[in-house]
Amino acid sequence: MKVNAQSVNFNANPELIHFLxxxxxxLETFYxxxxxSDVFLKVENTSSKENKIVEIKVKxxxxxxxxxxxxxSFxxxxxxxxxxxxxxxxxxxxKHSPRA
Structure with missing residues (x-):
């Protein structure tokens, strides 16, 4: 599957991209x-430890x-x-599978 990954305001390391x-x-085993797909990796500037945001758009x-x-963590x-x-x-x- 074609995955377009973008990291916003930081550089993602190759291990993270490979994991992603x-x-x-x-996902292709399910459909x-x-x-x-487009994946956006963001780090939010807050004092909270849960500051890693991942947005995935699948077409x-x-x-x-x-x-x-x-x-x-990402x-x-x-x-x-x-x-x-x-x-x-x-x-x-x-929904899209043919009914027998």
Missing amino acids: QHRMDK DKVIH VPKDHFMVKKQCR EEAVDSACNSLERKLKKMKG
Whole structure:
């Protein structure tokens, strides 16, 4: 899957980008018609420890989904966002699958 990752106000390390790509590739097992996705990684300037924000936009035929998660680490936020997308893609696949 084509993943366009953008880090806002910081430079993402290669391990984070690799983790992100690997986790996003797993989404194709739930719905194989994903066209591409845009991921925005942001650090919020607050005193809170949960200042890492991940926004994921996934484009599928005739629709798109957006999930935004805020956690202590980017890995945790990516994992949580991907879990939400998995549920949405499963629901969409159920709606579009032919009834027997």
